[in-house]
Each structure stands twice: as C-alpha cells, then as structure tokens.
Amino acid sequence: MAEDRRRFLRVAGLGIGAAALGLAGGAPPARAASGRYGLAYTSFAVRLRRGRDLVRGTGAPGLSAEAFVDLLRQFGADGGQMDITQLASTEPGYLDGIKRRLDESKLFLELAVGGKALEDEARFAEVAGVARRLGASRLRVALLNGRRYEDFKSREAWLEFADHWRQTLPRAKGFLERHRLAVGIENHKDWRTEELVALIRSVDSPWFGACVDFGNNVSFLEDPLETVTALAPYAVTTHLKDMAVRPYERGFELSEVPLGTGICPLATMVEVLQKARPDLPMCLEMITRDPLKVPYKDDAYWSSFGKRDDELVARFEARLLSRARSEPLPHVSGSPIEAMIASEDENVRLSTAFARQTLKL
Numbered sequence: 001m002a003e004d005r006r007r008f009l010r011v012a013g014l015g016i017g018a019a020a021l022g023l024a025g026g027a028p029p030a031r032a033a034s035g036r037y038g039l040a041y042t043s044f045a046v047r048l049r050r051g052r053d054l055v056r057g058t059g060a061p062g063l064s065a066e067a068f069v070d071l072l073r074q075f076g077a078d079g080g081q082m083d084i085t086q087l088a089s090t091e092p093g094y095l096d097g098i099k100r101r102l103d104e105s106k107l108f109l110e111l112a113v114g115g116k117a118l119e120d121e122a123r124f125a126e127v128a129g130v131a132r133r134l135g136a137s138r139l140r141v142a143l144l145n146g147r148r149y150e151d152f153k154s155r156e157a158w159l160e161f162a163d164h165w166r167q168t169l170p171r172a173k174g175f176l177e178r179h180r181l182a183v184g185i186e187n188h189k190d191w192r193t194e195e196l197v198a199l200i201r202s203v204d205s206p207w208f209g210a211c212v213d214f215g216n217n218v219s220f221l222e223d224p225l226e227t228v229t230a231l232a233p234y235a236v237t238t239h240l241k242d243m244a245v246r247p248y249e250r251g252f253e254l255s256e257v258p259l260g261t262g263i264c265p266l267a268t269m270v271e272v273l274q275k276a277r278p279d280l281p282m283c284l285e286m287i288t289r290d291p292l293k294v295p296y297k298d299d300a301y302w303s304s305f306g307k308r309d310d311e312l313v314a315r316f317e318a319r320l321l322s323r324a325r326s327e328p329l330p331h332v333s334g335s336p337i338e339a340m341i342a343s344e345d346e347n348v349r350l351s352t353a354f355a356r357q358t359l360k361l
Contacts, residue, residue, distance in 0.1 A: 184236030
C-alpha cells in the first residue's frame with residue numbers, strides 16, 4: 001500500500017478538469033432501467049496517459065477522480081470502476097466531496113487496487129476505509145500488471161509467482177470477511193481460466209471471486225464464452241468488452257473494439273453472467289490503443305505454460321482465428337492527442353449505445 005499512499009497527495013487542485021480533457025458539454029444520455037452499467041477507468045486510457053504526461057513529477061493523479069465522475073455523467077453511465085490512485089487524497093473531507101459528486105448524479109462506484117492490498121490486513125483495512133467513505137462495496141484486483149507470456153521466461157518463474165498468491169490469498173479470507181468488502185480477481189492475462197477458478201475455490205469465501213474480463217483470455221487462445229461460463233458463478237464485477245483479432249507472422253494481433261464489432265458472443269456472455277449473478281455490474285473496458293501482439297507461434301510464448309498445447313492451438317485457429325479481420329486493426333499512436341481523444345470518445349459512445357440498446361443494460 002506504500003505506493004498507493006504516496007499517490008494520495010493533497011493535490012486535488014492539480015487534477016485534470018473536464019475542460020482540459022476536451023469534454024463536450026450538454027446533458028448526459030438517458031439511462032436504462034438496469035442501473036448496473038458502468039465504465040471502467042481504463043476506458044479512458046488515452047486521457048490517463050495524457051494526464052500522466054501533464055502532471056509528471058507532481059504526484060497528482062493522471063485522471064482525477066473528479067474528472068472521471070464528470071466522464072461517467074457525460075457518457076450516461078450508471079456508475080464506474082475507478083482506480084484508487086485517481087484519488088488525490090484519503091482525507092475524510094476530500095473523500096466526502098467525491099461521495100457527494102457521486103450521490104448527486106446517482107452513480108455507483110467500484111474501486112480498483114493492486115494485489116498488495118491483499119497481502120496483509122493493515123493494507124486492506126486502509127483500502128476498505130476508503131471504500132466505505134465512497135460507498136464502494138466491490139474491489140477489482142489485478143495480481144499482475146503485465147502479461148504472462150511476456151513477463152515470465154520460464155515455467156519456474158511463473159510457478160514462483162503463482163505459488164505466492166496461492167499461499168497468500170487463503171490467508172486473506174479472515175480479514176476479507178471481517179471487512180465485508182467483495183473482491184474480484186481479474187483474469188488479467190495471467191491466470192488461465194481453470195487456474196483462476198481453482199485459486200478462487202481455495203479461498204472459499206462469499207466475499208472473494210472474479211472480475212470477469214470478457215476478452216483477456218483470448219490471449220491464451222481460450223474461447224471467451226467458455227471463460228465467462230466458468231467464471232460466472234464467482235463473478236464479483238466485470239470488464240465488458242469485445243475483441244478483434246488479425247493474424248501476423250508470429251501469431252495474431254488483439255484489440256479491444258466497440259461492442260458488437262468483434263468476435264465475442266456478447267449477448268450470450270451477458271446472459272450467462274446475469275443468470276449466475278443477477279445484480280452483477282457490467283463495467284465497460286474499451287481501451288483505445290494499438291493492437292497487442294500475441295506471438296503464440298514462438299516457443300518463448302509457451303515458456304510459462306510448460307509446453308505448447310497443439311490441441312488448444314488447433315481449436316483456437318478453427319473457432320476464433322477463422323473469424324479474424326483481414327484489414328489492419330485500429331492504431332492510435334502517432335496521432336495528435338485531440339484525434340486520440342476523439343477516437344476514445346467515439347469508441348465509448350458506440351459501445352455504450354450497443355450496451356443500452358442491444359444488450360439492454
């Protein structure tokens with residue numbers, strides 16, 4: 001929690017305001033009846049990167065909590081998933097001000113935190129206190145910031161990481177239940193689906209489950225519907241997204257794309273999740289960025305898995321890669337910042353329209 005604490009500087013005045021981020025004015029779109037459609041902070045990745053450039057060295061958040069709440073209102077969301085480092089302070093007065101902003105717009109809030117918050121109760125208690133002040137009842141947690149096939153050069157290196165969390169998380173059960181704050185571990189290009197299910201079961205707590213990302217495990221050649229179906233009974237929150245793939249010589253490129261334009265059977269995936277968890281929030285994660293390269297044809301890709309899985313490769317190529325795009329996937333790097341923000345806005349707008357009108361969220 002030390003890193004999070006350093007970011008909680010009393011610099012609210014340095015947060016990037018709506019005007020500085022190029023927001024349009026006007027009333028937000030009308031909301032649907034579900035009340036559970038949210039936007040993850042990563043749907044504004046361009047603004048986050050731009051914000052970090054503008055405030056580098058000041059300790060201020062790249063995209064302030066205040067600006068994020070304004071974005072939720074602008075795009076007509078019911079709430080959002082905010083990273084804890086977007087808060088400029090943990091002082092009660094500052095947090096109470098953010099809570100008033102949320103309440104005035106009738107917005108729900110989830111918090112995203114790093115895995116270190118689960119390593120001891122003191123760290124978790126600090127996060128839980130912030131969550132209570134803001135009215136957040138769910139946490140999204142990522143245990144790895146990178147990607148398994150890039151970060152771990154051997155099976156042994158992966159097992160060291162995995163064993164740490166297999167030992168740590170069951171020990172967290174007691175303080176999770178004392179604080180009564182639901183925690184969802186994301187399938188964040190680290191755990192295969194069956195590995196994450198086993199990890200969740202090992203904790204055996206109603207307060208511990210998954211942040212179900214609709215598309216991340218495509219990078220492991222997994223079918224997204226199968227991933228969602230396996231994780232649905234444990235879902236705490238979500239990263240709703242659609243994915244596009246395109247072959248290249250060493251594997252395939254992978255991109256988030258506006259909902260309804262990719263390979264994910266979104267209506268069925270949402271139905272599976274809602275059947276298992278009727279009150280589950282659906283938080284859009286539409287990351288506007290260059291495609292990620294997944295070099296599954298290289299031996300190095302398989303290092304952390306132990307060996308190449310030819311059956312998995314064959315299924316992926318038949319089921320998903322056969323639906324790949326022939327045209328290049330969207331790129332944004334090198335564009336003027338105004339154009340990148342405009343693309344980000346359009347991607348979120350199109351995805352929100354699909355979520356509301358087609359998925360009935």
